[in-house]
Amino acid sequence: MKLRVLGRRGSYSRKTLATWLHELREFLQGELGVEVEVVEEDLDVDVPVLYVDDQVLLIGLPGEEGYLIEALRKAFRSQASLG
Numbered sequence: 001m002k003l004r005v006l007g008r009r010g011s012y013s014r015k016t017l018a019t020w021l022h023e024l025r026e027f028l029q030g031e032l033g034v035e036v037e038v039v040e041e042d043l044d045v046d047v048p049v050l051y052v053d054d055q056v057l058l059i060g061l062p063g064e065e066g067y068l069i070e071a072l073r074k075a076f077r078s079q080a081s082l083g
Contacts, residue, residue, distance in 0.1 A: 001034050001052060001079075002051075003050065003052060003072075005039070006040075006050075008043070018040050024069065028072060032073070047061065048060065052076075057071055058071060
């Protein structure tokens with residue numbers, strides 16, 4: 001599973017979202033049973049955008065890591081059911 005964080009370089013929200021994903025990477029790999037790759041990309045937007053593979057999952061910074069984990073679980077289950 002490739003997680004891409006797009007946002008303005010140096011912005012607080014992009015850095016925070018990317019940091020959360022890096023911190024959660026091993027947990028997510030164990031929880032979901034898939035390899036997780038976290039990538040940051042520059043994009044001139046006001047809030048970060050999180051892609052799971054090629055699908056937008058979130059726009060903006062979640063209020064807490066727990067919401068992020070649940071959104072990623074849901075995205076993984078959705079992808080797994082598709083094939």
